[in-house]
Amino acid sequence: MTDIASEIPEPREPRAGPRPVGPPALPFLGHVFDYSRDPLGFWTRTARHYGDIVPLNFAGWPGLLVSDVDAIEDILVRDHRSYIKHQLMWRHATALFGQGLLTSEGAFWQRQRRLAAPPFAGRQLLAYDAGIVGATSRMLEGWRDGETLDVHSRMMNLTLRIVANTLFDTELEGDVADLEQALDVLAAELEARFSRPFVIPDYVPLPGNRRYRRAIRTVEAVVTRMIAARRAEGCEKRNDLLSRLMAARDENGQPMSDTRLRDEAVTLLLAGHETTAVALSWTWYLIGQRPEVRARMTAEIDQAIGGRPATSGDLPNLGFTENVLMEAMRLYPPAWTIGRQSTKATVIGGHAYPAGTSVFISPWILHRDERHFDRADEFRPDRWSGDLAQRLPRFAYMPFGGGPRICIGQRFAMMEAMLILATMLQHVDAEWQGMSAITPQPSITLRPIGGVQLRVRRRSAGSRGND
Numbered sequence: 001m002t003d004i005a006s007e008i009p010e011p012r013e014p015r016a017g018p019r020p021v022g023p024p025a026l027p028f029l030g031h032v033f034d035y036s037r038d039p040l041g042f043w044t045r046t047a048r049h050y051g052d053i054v055p056l057n058f059a060g061w062p063g064l065l066v067s068d069v070d071a072i073e074d075i076l077v078r079d080h081r082s083y084i085k086h087q088l089m090w091r092h093a094t095a096l097f098g099q100g101l102l103t104s105e106g107a108f109w110q111r112q113r114r115l116a117a118p119p120f121a122g123r124q125l126l127a128y129d130a131g132i133v134g135a136t137s138r139m140l141e142g143w144r145d146g147e148t149l150d151v152h153s154r155m156m157n158l159t160l161r162i163v164a165n166t167l168f169d170t171e172l173e174g175d176v177a178d179l180e181q182a183l184d185v186l187a188a189e190l191e192a193r194f195s196r197p198f199v200i201p202d203y204v205p206l207p208g209n210r211r212y213r214r215a216i217r218t219v220e221a222v223v224t225r226m227i228a229a230r231r232a233e234g235c236e237k238r239n240d241l242l243s244r245l246m247a248a249r250d251e252n253g254q255p256m257s258d259t260r261l262r263d264e265a266v267t268l269l270l271a272g273h274e275t276t277a278v279a280l281s282w283t284w285y286l287i288g289q290r291p292e293v294r295a296r297m298t299a300e301i302d303q304a305i306g307g308r309p310a311t312s313g314d315l316p317n318l319g320f321t322e323n324v325l326m327e328a329m330r331l332y333p334p335a336w337t338i339g340r341q342s343t344k345a346t347v348i349g350g351h352a353y354p355a356g357t358s359v360f361i362s363p364w365i366l367h368r369d370e371r372h373f374d375r376a377d378e379f380r381p382d383r384w385s386g387d388l389a390q391r392l393p394r395f396a397y398m399p400f401g402g403g404p405r406i407c408i409g410q411r412f413a414m415m416e417a418m419l420i421l422a423t424m425l426q427h428v429d430a431e432w433q434g435m436s437a438i439t440p441q442p443s444i445t446l447r448p449i450g451g452v453q454l455r456v457r458r459r460s461a462g463s464r465g466n467d
């Protein structure tokens with residue numbers, strides 16, 4: 001396999017011109033309050049009023065909100081070696097993610113990424129279709145005609161089962177409820193921690209810290225059981241991600257320690273389920289208000305698949321469904337901000353910034369930018385039916401990030417989300433029941449506050465065409 005980070009051009013030189021300015025800041029705290037009160041609102045106001053590169057100050061940490069697509073390309077691709085994952089945010093979550101793929105760095109990260117890559121690519125990826133469709137069908141069996149349910153909690157449950165089942169070849173059955181509750185606590189605790197400018201060590205006996213530690217123990221217990229069971233039965237005959245990680249040897253012939261295995265497994269469980277669930281929840285929120293969009297999706301799905309179980313081979317025939325998903329992730333990008341921190345002096349947008357500068361790149365801002373998207377706040381899936389994706393600057397639309405650290409699960413997530421949508425629309429139609437717009441909660445992902453209530457109508461078998 002080639003070096004993921006090879007053939008990347010050298011960083012740019014600084015050039016003259018007025019230095020960007022940022023919003024007024026409080027003494028000591030800088031922009032901490034403005035940000036933590038309303039992160040999305042603060043990002044939006046700041047980008048609108050101060051431009052594409054805005055200096056910020058988080059209690060003494062120098063930061064930049066970067067919405068210039070060329071500067072983003074410099075940070076994530078051209079000059080990526082000058083940055084690490086964002087310490088200001090991730091240092092709060094070490095106990096949870098450890099040295100997993102999401103947060104590790106350098107040669108260690110690169111090795112782990114190579115190890116983890118094959119199950120996310122090629123034929124192995126396509127073979128997950130039956131697991132995804134089977135889990136979705138089982139979920140739908142319990143849905144009654146006329147009932148109102150929260151589709152967000154159902155999607156969280158479904159994608160958690162799917163990740164465990166496909167990537168770890170494990171049925172979570174008895175553990176799902178505990179795991180879901182623990183993951184909820186972790187999301188809330190991480191949100192609180194990310195908006196704090198300082199670290200409260202995990203051992204300080206505050207109620208939040210106790211909840212956080214307890215939730216981590218629950219997740220760890222499940223993962224440790226999964227690893228022990230796989231060790232007991234041997235991983236030689238299996239080809240799932242967990243078995244690959246367990247079978248891997250380093251240059252000295254040593255296997256990964258249980259701690260490293262635990263870090264990777266926890267990371268993939270967390271990174272791999274909530275993001276996709278949130279993308280699906282927002283999709284249902286949007287299409288749940290638009291019967292004509294649902295009708296077009298249903299017609300496309302009926303024509304391509306009829307009543308048989310969907311497969312990965314059907315995906316090329318679901319162009320409109322894919323446009324809907326892309327448009328939902330444009331308006332509500334599950335990873336609403338990604339962060340980096342420079343490890344050396346760098347040039348961003350033509351100006352030099354010192355080592356230690358925090359950089360924030362927000363798909364939330366980029367995806368609603370009128371320079372790239374006409375009537376950017378409107379849900380218009382057909383905007384993707386022409387050549388928009390080819391015309392856009394590379395980083396104007398980036399739900400999965402970019403550069404060497406682009407989401408490893410991107411293809412898995414698109415396939416999973418499309419198969420889930422197709423299977424759902426084969427069996428049900430559903431209308432959103434809310435009275436007022438759902439507020440996005442910028443937690444670790446962009447969650448819909450209060451969930452997404454849908455009224456379900458079961459479709460009759462006859463209405464699906466070629467059953």
Ligand code: HEM
Nearest residue numbers: 101102271272275276279334335338400401405407409413
């Ligand atoms: C709609 C669903 C998803 C979205 C929007 C999403 C988004 C992202 C983004 C934006 C990043 C880059 C973060 C950064 O640069 O700091 C990322 C990284 C990552 N994602 Fe995803 N993701 C999704 C699904 C998944 C799935 C299904 C998995 C695994 C099963 C996964 C595993 C990961 C991992 C391990 C990383 C870290 C990669 C690395 O640094 O090498 N994601 N994701």
